[in-house]
Amino acid sequence: MRRLFALLCLLLSLTAAAAPYPPVSVQVRAERVSPHGFYIPGLSGAASRENEGFMSNAGFVVTPAGVVVFDTLGSPSLAWEMLRRIREITPLPIRRVIISHYHADHYYGIQVFKDVGAEVWANEAGRAMVGSEDWRQRYEQRKELLGTWINDGTQRFPPADLWLSGDTDFELGGLHFQLRYVGPAHSPEDMVMYVAEDGLLFAGDLVFKGRVPFVGDADSRLWLAAMDKLIAFHPKVLVPGHGEVSHDPMSDLTQTRDYLRDVRRQMGRAVADLVPFEEAYAHGDWAKYEAMPAFAEAHRRNAYNTYLLMEKESLGK
Ligand SMILES: [Zn+2]
Numbered sequence: 001m002r003r004l005f006a007l008l009c010l011l012l013s014l015t016a017a018a019a020p021y022p023p024v025s026v027q028v029r030a031e032r033v034s035p036h037g038f039y040i041p042g043l044s045g046a047a048s049r050e051n052e053g054f055m056s057n058a059g060f061v062v063t064p065a066g067v068v069v070f071d072t073l074g075s076p077s078l079a080w081e082m083l084r085r086i087r088e089i090t091p092l093p094i095r096r097v098i099i100s101h102y103h104a105d106h107y108y109g110i111q112v113f114k115d116v117g118a119e120v121w122a123n124e125a126g127r128a129m130v131g132s133e134d135w136r137q138r139y140e141q142r143k144e145l146l147g148t149w150i151n152d153g154t155q156r157f158p159p160a161d162l163w164l165s166g167d168t169d170f171e172l173g174g175l176h177f178q179l180r181y182v183g184p185a186h187s188p189e190d191m192v193m194y195v196a197e198d199g200l201l202f203a204g205d206l207v208f209k210g211r212v213p214f215v216g217d218a219d220s221r222l223w224l225a226a227m228d229k230l231i232a233f234h235p236k237v238l239v240p241g242h243g244e245v246s247h248d249p250m251s252d253l254t255q256t257r258d259y260l261r262d263v264r265r266q267m268g269r270a271v272a273d274l275v276p277f278e279e280a281y282a283h284g285d286w287a288k289y290e291a292m293p294a295f296a297e298a299h300r301r302n303a304y305n306t307y308l309l310m311e312k313e314s315l316g317k
Contacts, residue, residue: 019077019080020076020080021075021076021077021080021112021149021154022077022148022149022154023077024052024054024075024077024078024081024149025052026043026051026052026054026078028040028054028073028078028081028082028085029041029085030060030082030085030086030088030089031245033059033200033237033239034195034199034200034237035197035198036061036062036063036175036195036197036198036200037059037061037195037200037237037239038059038060038062038089039057039059039202039239039245040057040058040059040073040082040085041057041244041245042054042055042056042105042242043055044210044211044242044243044293044294045211045293045297046294046297046298047074047104047105047142047145047146049145049146052075052077052078052146052148052149053074053075053078053105053108053142053145053146053149053150054074054078055074055105055242056071056073056105056106056241056242057071057239057240057241057242058070058071058072058073058079058082058106058109059202060082060086060094061175061177061195061198062089062090062092063172063173063174063175064092064173064174065092065172065173065174066092066093066094066095066096066172066173067090067093067094067095068095068096068097068172068177068193069086069094069096069097069098069118070097070098070100070193070239071098071100071106071107071202071204072097072106072107072108072109072110072112073105073106073108073109074104074105074106074108074109074142074146075108075109075146075149075154075155076108076109076111076112076149076155076156077149077154078108078109079108079110079111079112079113080109080112082112083116093116093117094113094116094117094118095118095119095172096118096119096120096172097110097113097114097118097119097120097121098122098179098193098202099120099121099122099160099191100190100191100192100193100202100204100241101123101126101183101186101187101189101190101191101205102126102129102130102135102187102189103187103205104138104139104142106204106205108150108155110157110158111155111156111158114158119161120158120159120160120161120162121160121161121162121168121179122160122162122163122164122189122191123163123164123165123181123183123190123191124163124164124165125183125184125187125188125189126160126163126187126189127159127160127163129189130157130159164179164181164191166181167180167181174197175195175196175197175198176195176197177193177194177195177196178193178194178195178196179191179192179193180192180193180194180229182206182226182229182230184219185206185218185219185222185223186204186205186206186213186216186218187205187216187218190205190226191204192204192230194233194235198236198237199234199235199236199237200235200236200237200238200239201230201233201235201237201238201239201249203230203238203239203240203241204241205241205242206223206227206230206241206256207230207240207252207256208241208242208243208255208256209240209242209243209244209246209252209255210243210244210292210293211242211243211292211293211294211298212259212289212292212293212294212295212298212299212302213256213260213298213302214294214298214302215260215263215298215302215305215306216301216302216305218305219309220263220264220306220309221264221309221313224257224260224261224264227253227256227257227260230253231250231253235249236249237249238252242294259289263302263303263306264306264310266280266284266285266303267280267303267306267307267310268310268314270307271307271310271311271314272314277303277307280307281300281304281307286299286303
């Protein structure tokens, strides 16, 4: 009965003339990637007014018993568009939302799915994120950059319904889902989702395709270890957190791994030779990454954080 009511509310709100959130002009489309899986391909580069914050991917899996969503894009407006795409494909209830990690571009749309009755699952390491100093700073930055869509009037941060402490498997409509905790790598709470019947892996931000990864203050040594766990799935299809879907996942896993290795190698050598960061960076061999999207926004910071990390490692900390 409750579900029927929720469905009626949803149908009414979807047919209402005015959407509940400021509209976006970017094209949010769903692309089928496997028998049951779809993804929403975000635009390239870092979040900007031009791309309206639409620069991360999200996905969903349609089972006979309902829909499982993986990540919710970077604003309620974008998530609303995503919901409309799902509704064009199936009227089945959205049962579950899995959050890969608590970075603004992946979870700011949660409320939209929560409002239609979905249960939100995330790793417990993300629990402290909302309300933290990092969260507050990022929220201020997003409001300044994307104020049309992200402001105190539009944005809510509902907590997860279930905080997972590690790996979790579940079945829905005959499909088998494997949630794997692979953090701390890109973030403390990284979680990936594998759909066994489809050989489909939603990899979150552990794998970036065709752009420089955002390493932030992540521990690249642990990240490299997490890559091995992803490789162990032998996925047939991989949806990265950013960039196009891959039907040749091993090469993308390798690309991200090689980038991390290369930055660690170059920064590690500088640390060992006591070369200051500025000098090491200026003389670094970054030519093969320069033309990649997000190079300007992400690479220098990646290198700097890696440098600091390797200084600590060299001191045995
Ligand atoms: Zn991220």
